[in-house]
Amino acid sequence: MRATVMYGAGDVRVETVADAGIVEPTDAVITVTHACICGSDLWPYKSMEQSETGRPMGHEAVGVVEALGADVGTLTVGDVVVMPFAYSDGACVFCHEGLHTSCLHGGFFGNADVGGAQAEAQRVPQADGTLFALPVGKDDALMPSLLTLSDVMGTGHHAAVATDVVSERGSEAVERVKELTGGFGAHSVLECVGLDQSMETAIGVARPGGSVGRVGVPQGETMPASQTAFYDNVTVSGGPAPARAYIEELLPDILEGKIQPGRVFDRVVRLDEVPEGYRAMDEREAIKVMVEP
Numbered sequence: 547m548r549a550t551v552m553y554g555a556g557d558v559r560v561e562t563v564a565d566a567g568i569v570e571p572t573d574a575v576i577t578v579t580h581a582c583i584c585g586s587d588l589w590p591y592k593s594m595e596q597s598e599t600g601r602p603m604g605h606e607a608v609g610v611v612e613a614l615g616a617d618v619g620t621l622t623v624g625d626v627v628v629m630p631f632a633y634s635d636g637a638c639v640f641c642h643e644g645l646h647t648s649c650l651h652g653g654f655f656g657n658a659d660v661g662g663a664q665a666e667a668q669r670v671p672q673a674d675g676t677l678f679a680l681p682v683g684k685d686d687a688l689m690p691s692l693l694t695l696s697d698v699m700g701t702g703h704h705a706a707v708a709t710d711v712v713s714e715r716g717s718e719a720v721e722r723v724k725e726l727t728g729g730f731g732a733h734s735v736l737e738c739v740g741l742d743q744s745m746e747t748a749i750g751v752a753r754p755g756g757s758v759g760r761v762g763v764p765q766g767e768t769m770p771a772s773q774t775a776f777y778d779n780v781t782v783s784g785g786p787a788p789a790r791a792y793i794e795e796l797l798p799d800i801l802e803g804k805i806q807p808g809r810v811f812d813r814v815v816r817l818d819e820v821p822e823g824y825r826a827m828d829e830r831e832a833i834k835v836m837v838e839p
């Protein structure tokens with residue numbers, strides 16, 4: 547099958563790899579009908595060291611169930627499903643608490659273990675707990691919006707009501723937010739990208755005693771602007787959004803047309819055009835790129 551592999555910063559290739567197949571009896575294999583490029587895919591795109599073997603990319607998908615392991619009980623071949631960016635059994639103590647990203651039998655997509663979703667097909671471990679069957683056909687007009695349930699909508703939902711749009715970046719953005727908040731900064735800030743620069747901005751716009759909730763995958767081990775955060779008593783907390791936990795809650799609003807999160811996609815590429823999609827997002831020509839393999 548064809549799949550996207552990143553070999554280093556700026557080096558994304560679409561190549562022929564081994565077909566996705568059932569490994570564990572709890573697995574499913576889906577044919578990917580819609581995938582996308584994530585903001586968190588951009589930081590290896592900027593910084594990944596050159597690798598001989600490369601890393602399969604992609605962790606958000608809608609697809610059609612193609613094969614099922616013997617122990618999968620809730621799905622049928624042909625089901626149209628949304629795949630959140632982390633797999634989970636739906637049964638352990640953390641899944642019951644709604645924290646599926648900490649599942650005792652879980653893990654993340656987009657790596658050598660399970661492969662990536664910017665591909666023609668994807669192996670899905672813990673299929674019963676991970677995949678959510680959608681009540682629509684695979685060509686439904688709502689697909690872009692339904693695809694956002696795999697990550698960006700659930701991640702954003704961890705979130706906010708934005709009353710003013712600040713288009714400035716870096717220190718200019720910090721200045722603008724302080725102007726809007728009487729010179730002090732915001733009580734609550736959401737960091738949704740994970741790059742050092744975005745964390746510096748997020749801590750910069752928080753007022754003393756404020757808090758930064760983060761859902762972007764951090765770029766490094768150490769936290770940027772940690773001295774600013776310390777001296778301003780800024781609380782930083784958060785982690786990966788348990789996107790699986792939010793699907794049931796968010797799906798009705800999408801099906802009823804109340805929200806159209808699919809509008810976040812401002813470019814669509816075929817699988818062979820994925821490297822161009824990375825470049826467009828990296829250079830901010832596109833906000834978020836959808837992939838139709």
Ligand SMILES: [Zn+2]
Nearest residue numbers: 635638641649
């Ligand atoms: Zn679990």
